[in-house]
Amino acid sequence: MEWFTADGYWLSRLVFQRSLAAVYLVAFVAAALQFRALIGSRGMLPVPDLLRRTSWRDAPGLFRLHYSDRFFALAAWTGAAVSVALLAGLDARLPLGAAMVLWAVPWVLYLSIVQVGQVWYGFGWESLLLETGFLAVFLGNADTAAPVLVLWLLRWLLFRVEFGAGLIKIRGDECWRKLTCLEFHHETQPMPGPLSWFFHRLPRPVHRVEVAANHVTQLVVPFLLFTPQPVASAAAGLMVVTQLWLVLSGNFAWLNWLTIVLALAAVDWSPLTGPAPAQPDAPLWYEVVVIAVTALVLGLSYRPARNLVSRRQVMNRSFDPLHLVNTYGAFGSISRVRLEVVVEGTDEAVIHEGTRWLEYGFRGKPGDPRRLPRQFAPYHLRLDWMMWFAALSPAYARSWFGPFVERLLRGDRDTLRLLRHDPFPGGPPAHIRARVFRYRFTDLRELRETGCWWDRTYVRDFMRPVARPVPLRPPPREGDDRR
Known part of the structure; x- marks a missing residue:
């Protein structure tokens, strides 16, 4: 099927995959270095206690089969090793099916970690990494051009991340509507960075411009992701700039970086790179799998989409135990005092x-x-x-x-x-x-x-x-x- 692949997005896929592998690496290293005190067998919230009071249906994962601190460490460091291999491009040297299996490994391992992470893993960027990682399994490698359906699903995910965050702000704290939230936020955010003091001391008119620009980027620009090129690329570029501003002004784990990764997947690099290298046609089995996954994701998107338009919008919620399609958002209310x-x-x-x-x-x-x-x-x-x-x-x-x-x-x-x-x-x-x-x-x-x-x-x-x-x-x- 000629419509199935997008030849011009070979570089977009490459940048996305290598960047996602880097985020995976950070996530697995953080899990390996911190889990013993937080959720280890003698930790603050031990995994064995959680497993005894919950079921497979509540939180499926590898640790339902066996748990020990040594096994958890093995899973985390294996995830880190596979992430390094993906970062180095091992998937591009494998047959298409083997590459998909390789991308599935970190997704299964990190899903298993999140399922037992309890409050320590209750952040929106955990689900965002899992949802992004699941779609990455079906993005293919050099054996075929990037599938159009998966590229659109990545844009749908990016749309929900940005538009959901924008809606939760407009519906939440009135300071977002008055353009005054950033008079407080740089000081009261969860973990300020080395430049947060300087951002906080910017003049009030600049803070108002910051908020207004944020509203445009999150409430208007996401719709442009579904327009023809080069408009979609320009929209993704604006999102990248906004996310880099957030990177400079605070510490939000990999939320901003993963959003940037998603935005880069929407950029058409062909005007800069010229014609795409010749790539084989997608095999039939691969087309069937991608179409089935697309149907699954669209079906699971009903509840997150309904949440977006709901007056009682919730943020950072998973609607299925595998975190396949989620809802996102942050800072619906802003603390005035730290x-x-x-x-x-x-x-x-x-x-x-x-x-x-x-x-x-x-x-x-x-x-x-x-x-x-x-x-x-x-x-x-x-x-x-x-x-x-x-x-x-x-x-x-x-x-x-x-x-x-x-x-x-x-x-x-x-x-x-x-x-x-x-x-x-x-x-x-x-x-x-x-x-x-x-x-x-x-x-x-x-x-x-x-x-x-x-x-x-x-x-x-x-x-x-x-x-x-x-x-x-x-x-x-x-x-x-x-x-």
């Missing part, structure tokens, strides 16, 4: 008014007022992100904060590896407490006088001091008179 949970410990056995408390340092979230926020995206610091949610409401931390503190009191190595600074290198503290502070960016005068990027003020207690458990004394042996 609150942070500061975790402190002391090695004093008895707490009194003069007790000296030492602060635990986190890698990404604000802590020491003198420390300029760092750039971590596309890497995802899951604990740091959840600490931001905990400051918004203790309900977000109900399931994991207690176990987190218990592991600090035990000096758990895996948990301490998630932190930037352990103030008790000689052994765990006797007590730990958590307090909520209000953080705000300093102005230029304050920065010059104090050297602090942040000013912070105590607000309330988050958790009163908790003591280290006293080890149980072993029972006396026979003939031992000690009591």
Whole structure:
């Protein structure tokens, strides 16, 4: 079928596939390095406990067959290795069917990880990576030109990402409609980056232009993805520019980068590259598979599409257990005040008014007022992100904060590896407490006088001091008179 393939999109497919492999690599490395403390057998929310109270139907995946920390690590590092192979172009050297199987491997592995990740994997970019990765399985390789249907499905996904985010803003916080949200957002976003202070200090008229440009890019430009070239390429280019602006202004894991990857797949590079290299016709079995997958995705798109037009629109929701077609969106409401949970410990056995408390340092979230926020995206610091949610409401931390503190009191190595600074290198503290502070960016005068990027003020207690458990004394042996 001549209509089935688009010869001019060979470079678009190549750029998309190599970029997606890079995102996969970051995701798998993050999973491998952080899982033991978060969801390992002795973690804050152990996977074995989840598996006992849920079923295959709730969350299918490889770990339903077997789970151990060693097996999880094997899955994560295997995903990273396959991602490196895809990044190096191994799929292009394989027959079409084998290449599809190779692309299916990271999708199955990451799906299995997300299914047991619980709150640590409840972010929209997890589903976005899975949905993108599923479509990538059917994009083919050099054995055939890129299938038109899959290219359109990628645009449909990009449309839902951008348009859904735009709608949730317009329907949500009134500051989006008044063009004032970015007077707060650069300061109160989950994890500011090294340039966030400078973005926050931009003049108010510039912030209004930022918001207005965001509305145009998310509410108008997505429709242009379905127009003829070069208009569709120009629309994708505008999205790339907007996403790069977000990359510079904050840390949103791989959300922005994956959106850029999707936008690049919509660009027609043929005016720059000239005629496409000759490619074989698609085999019949491949055409049948792609058409079937397209029908499946369109059928599953009904509920996400209905959600877009609903007044009760929800964001970042999966409508099927395999995360094949999802709904997206972010920041339907904006915090006006930044609150942070500061975790402190002391090695004093008895707490009194003069007790000296030492602060635990986190890698990404604000802590020491003198420390300029760092750039971590596309890497995802899951604990740091959840600490931001905990400051918004203790309900977000109900399931994991207690176990987190218990592991600090035990000096758990895996948990301490998630932190930037352990103030008790000689052994765990006797007590730990958590307090909520209000953080705000300093102005230029304050920065010059104090050297602090942040000013912070105590607000309330988050958790009163908790003591280290006293080890149980072993029972006396026979003939031992000690009591």
